[in-house]
Amino acid sequence: MQNRVVFLLFLLPALLVAFFFVSALTEIFQYSFREFIPGSLDVGGFTWANFARINRPIYFFAILDTFWLAFLTALFALLLSYPLAYALVRTEREWLRTLLIILAITPLFTGEIVRTYAWTLLLGTEGMINTILKGIGLIDTPIALMYTRVGVVIALVQFAMPVMIILLATAISHVNSDYEKAASNLGASPGQVFWRVTVPLTMPGIIAGFIVICAWTMSAFATPQLIGGGKILMISNVVYLTGFSALNFPFAATMSVVALVSAFVVLALMKLMTARIENKIAIH
Amino acid sequence: MSKFNWRSFLFWTLIAALLLYMTLPAIVVIMASFNPGEVLSFPPNGLSVRWYIKAVTYPDFQIAFKNGIIVAALASTLALVFGSAVALLVSRYYFTGRGLLETILSAPLIVPHFTTGFGFLLLGAHLGITQTYLIIVMAHVVLVLPFVTRAVYVSLQNIDPNLERAAANLGASPIKSLWRVTLPLMLPGMAGGWLVATILSFTEFSASLYVTASRTQTLPVAMYNYIREYTDPTIAAISALLIVITTLIMIVANRFLGLRKILAIESH
Numbered sequence: 001m002q003n004r005v006v007f008l009l010f011l012l013p014a015l016l017v018a019f020f021f022v023s024a025l026t027e028i029f030q031y032s033f034r035e036f037i038p039g040s041l042d043v044g045g046f047t048w049a050n051f052a053r054i055n056r057p058i059y060f061f062a063i064l065d066t067f068w069l070a071f072l073t074a075l076f077a078l079l080l081s082y083p084l085a086y087a088l089v090r091t092e093r094e095w096l097r098t099l100l101i102i103l104a105i106t107p108l109f110t111g112e113i114v115r116t117y118a119w120t121l122l123l124g125t126e127g128m129i130n131t132i133l134k135g136i137g138l139i140d141t142p143i144a145l146m147y148t149r150v151g152v153v154i155a156l157v158q159f160a161m162p163v164m165i166i167l168l169a170t171a172i173s174h175v176n177s178d179y180e181k182a183a184s185n186l187g188a189s190p191g192q193v194f195w196r197v198t199v200p201l202t203m204p205g206i207i208a209g210f211i212v213i214c215a216w217t218m219s220a221f222a223t224p225q226l227i228g229g230g231k232i233l234m235i236s237n238v239v240y241l242t243g244f245s246a247l248n249f250p251f252a253a254t255m256s257v258v259a260l261v262s263a264f265v266v267l268a269l270m271k272l273m274t275a276r277i278e279n280k281i282a283i284h
Numbered sequence: 285m286s287k288f289n290w291r292s293f294l295f296w297t298l299i300a301a302l303l304l305y306m307t308l309p310a311i312v313v314i315m316a317s318f319n320p321g322e323v324l325s326f327p328p329n330g331l332s333v334r335w336y337i338k339a340v341t342y343p344d345f346q347i348a349f350k351n352g353i354i355v356a357a358l359a360s361t362l363a364l365v366f367g368s369a370v371a372l373l374v375s376r377y378y379f380t381g382r383g384l385l386e387t388i389l390s391a392p393l394i395v396p397h398f399t400t401g402f403g404f405l406l407l408g409a410h411l412g413i414t415q416t417y418l419i420i421v422m423a424h425v426v427l428v429l430p431f432v433t434r435a436v437y438v439s440l441q442n443i444d445p446n447l448e449r450a451a452a453n454l455g456a457s458p459i460k461s462l463w464r465v466t467l468p469l470m471l472p473g474m475a476g477g478w479l480v481a482t483i484l485s486f487t488e489f490s491a492s493l494y495v496t497a498s499r500t501q502t503l504p505v506a507m508y509n510y511i512r513e514y515t516d517p518t519i520a521a522i523s524a525l526l527i528v529i530t531t532l533i534m535i536v537a538n539r540f541l542g543l544r545k546i547l548a549i550e551s552h
Contacts, residue, residue, distance in 0.1 A: 024403030111487025219396030
């Protein structure tokens with residue numbers, strides 16, 4: 001009897017949070033099928049028009065760009081985070097481990113605005129990167145980094161790396177280093193040990209990291225907003241523009257639904273791929 | 285003395301370069317914050333603390349800081365209570381709908397923050413609470429809950445179930461054994477989860493942009509509004525303060541709780 005009371009005590013908070021979250025998402029679905037009345041925050045009756053509007057090039061390309069930027073960010077974040085995660089797990093010097101974890105993880109906790117602002121200082125035509133490159137004579141005219149896709153990806157990758165490092169480090173720490181030593185004793189070169197032993201064994205972490213960063217980047221807002229400056233539009237920027245500049249809440253809701261569905265489709269596709277790759281590894 | 289190891293040298297050079305990439309934004313912000321003039325210059329042509337004075341005396345930032353503290357304190361504490369309950373629920377009980385409930389509660393990690401924020405804005409409008417802290421706190425609890433749940437769940441997995449069985453055998457009721465045995469052992473995980481939740485709530489931006497009103501705006505939202513209107517280094521000063529405070533918190537948390545444990549990176 002008392003067990004049942006304890007169970008309900010644990011269940012109620014979970015249900016409460018789930019209820020509010022589902023209600024919020026339901027509101028978005030509900031709005032996405034409503035008619036927009038210009039000049040009013042009230043909405044009209046049921047319509048498919050919002051979903052038909054997605055076909056317009058500006059919105060369609062914003063969706064494509066969101067996928068493309070998420071893919072690029074996840075790819076570069078993976079390549080750049082792996083060495084750091086590896087060093088973090090495998091180093092035997094405690095001070096180095098502490099230094100690595102503090103420097104690599106702290107950016108995660110300074111927030112989107114602080115980090116994006118910092119990158120605007122670095123990427124501008126008068127920014128630090130261009131000043132240094134000009135100073136050492138590598139370039140004569142500043143490179144355009146602000147308001148470009150390259151600039152947005154440079155900043156997004158840095159945001160993504162702490163999370164990627166956490167996921168990869170978890171995977172690498174689960175690989176028994178005896179396997180690596182055994183391969184090495186059997187005559188494998190360090191490169192072979194890495195590609196034939198370490199990478200396959202950490203594949204679940206690599207895939208998890210890639211998926212999480214894809215989803216995480218799809219929800220980026222401040223970076224494309226401030227560094228893209230309206231030239232690079234992701235779904236998040238379209239939602240903000242239509243929601244707060246045009247006050248078209250129904251269409252903003254529709255684009256939010258697109259973002260939501262996209263995130264889950266990417267997740268599902270990657271889960272499928274994961275299952276296939278893991279099967280392959282198991283056969284080897 | 286062994287011969288110079290090129291491979292190791294190259295590896296650590298790469299690591300140093302990557303760390304530079306990750307910390308460069310913080311370094312630049314701190315440099316810019318001491319810039320004497322309104323227009324930033326690299327390298328700086330002097331040192332001044334005038335932007336720090338402006339940042340801490342700027343009324344919008346003062347209000348936003350207070351709002352942020354209130355929201356973060358409420359959201360992280362609620363998330364701590366709810367998240368601990370969820371962690372106990374999923375680690376101890378099997379029931380129909382458990383999988384669905386777990387999926388819904390971890391979905392905020394995948395659902396874009398602006399979608400969650402926009403959803404809560406619409407919900408808030410429906411309930412007539414858009415101008416209040418309540419709607420911000422609700423959105424933040426949903427967003428940070430998965431982090432608390434994960435931290436507490438990991439610490440629960442490390443508890444020897446025999447301890448609870450022993451308590452039960454010695455006549456403790458389930459509630460008493462929870463209170464006297466399980467809870468004390470959960471505390472490190474709860475502390476770590478609460479800390480992460482507090483920081484994430486305080487720095488959350490995308491969802492907060494939707495659910496805050498001008499009276500209730502939190503610090504990142506106020507900073508965003510400032511960046512859109514002004515270009516002087518006030519933002520650099522406030523960012524530098526936030527970076528230094530966060531770094532100090534991380535160092536202390538690492539010393540006392542172990543960042544690897546909080547983040548669930550376990551070494552064997």
